[in-house]
Amino acid sequence: MMQRTGMGSNRGSWWSPSSMGLVVIMVVVCCCGAAMGAAPRRPVDVPFGRNYAPTWAFDHIKYFGGGSEIQLSLDKYTGTGFQSKGSYLFGHFSMQIKMVPGDSAGTVTAFYLSSQNSEHDEIDFEFFVDDVPIRVFKNSKDLGVKFPFNQPMKIYSSLWNADDWATRGGLEKTDWSKAPFIAAYKGFHVDGCEASVQAKFCATQGQRWWDQKDFQDLDAYQYRRLNWVRQKYTIYNYCTDRVRYPTMSPECKRDRDV
Numbered sequence: 001m002m003q004r005t006g007m008g009s010n011r012g013s014w015w016s017p018s019s020m021g022l023v024v025i026m027v028v029v030c031c032c033g034a035a036m037g038a039a040p041r042r043p044v045d046v047p048f049g050r051n052y053a054p055t056w057a058f059d060h061i062k063y064f065g066g067g068s069e070i071q072l073s074l075d076k077y078t079g080t081g082f083q084s085k086g087s088y089l090f091g092h093f094s095m096q097i098k099m100v101p102g103d104s105a106g107t108v109t110a111f112y113l114s115s116q117n118s119e120h121d122e123i124d125f126e127f128f129v130d131d132v133p134i135r136v137f138k139n140s141k142d143l144g145v146k147f148p149f150n151q152p153m154k155i156y157s158s159l160w161n162a163d164d165w166a167t168r169g170g171l172e173k174t175d176w177s178k179a180p181f182i183a184a185y186k187g188f189h190v191d192g193c194e195a196s197v198q199a200k201f202c203a204t205q206g207q208r209w210w211d212q213k214d215f216q217d218l219d220a221y222q223y224r225r226l227n228w229v230r231q232k233y234t235i236y237n238y239c240t241d242r243v244r245y246p247t248m249s250p251e252c253k254r255d256r257d258v
Contacts, residue, residue, distance in 0.1 A: 044189055048082075051190045052155075055081045072159040074100075074107055074181040076174075081158030084190065087116065089152050091192020092209070097157075098184040106163030106174030109183045113153040121151045133218055133226045143250040152195035159183045 047067030054061050060073040060080035072080050093113075100107050113123040139147045159181065163174040191209075209215060218226065238245060239252035 046188050048188050051188050052082050052084055055083050069184065069186040072183045074159045074161060075179045076176045079158060079160035081156065084155040086194040087152035087154050088192040089195050091190060093155055093190055093192065094187055095185060096187040100181045100183050103175055103178055104181055105167050105172050106161055107181050108162045108166060109159050111157045113155055115151040115153050117151065119151065121153065132229060133222050134229050136218060138254045140251050140254050145251045
């Protein structure tokens with residue numbers, strides 16, 4: 001499972017300096033398999049409604065360009081959000097997000113994947129980085145380690161207020177005089193294995209991009225970058241804490257492969 005994000009540049013009127021916020025291009029790759037196949041399809045502009053639907057406070061979502069762009073709005077009464085129509089086992093999901101500009105303390109623009117059953121799995125993006133890998137969680141099912149191999153996930157995003165805990169434990173409150181707070185989105189392309197339609201086909205045929213070796217692991221350059229991050233920024237590693245964990249967790253064996 002690999003997660004990559006990167007900063008975007010100004011593009012056309014949607015990224016105009018007058019409304020500049022932090023622009024983030026989200027690229028999520030969730031994959032499994034072991035065969036050759038075609039590369040992910042190049043993201044294409046599709047309307048929001050093709051793959052996504054609002055989940056709450058519908059009147060706080062605005063649509064532009066026939067749904068090619070949307071804005072989420074947060075005021076002191078409510079935020080809003082949306083989710084993917086399908087649930088996916090594997091896939092390539094990309095989205096361009098313009099974060100709330102200016103003083104947005106207390107607001108949260110969330111983007112995450114989550115399962116819907118009792119055995120909850122979730123992949124959160126709570127910070128935005130620069131295409132440098134910082135963690136690889138390898139599929140160690142053969143060692144008895146659980147892996148999100150067969151739990152379909154939906155894609156979620158929302159804009160909401162969290163000033164009761166997110167800003168120094170709630171000490172700094174949202175300045176509602178600056179409301180409404182706006183987060184903007186475009187690029188709603190999805191290229192994935194929708195669980196309800198073709199899960200078995202996606203997992204076994206070996207002819208799709210998510211079955212390629214390139215999407216099973218990092219390449220040599222990415223491993224060098226990962227090692228650099230570990231050497232420079234690691235504060236604690238439970239895999240090396242023999243005092244607290246005399247018996248090493250099984251996934252740590254694979255972790256040492258890095």
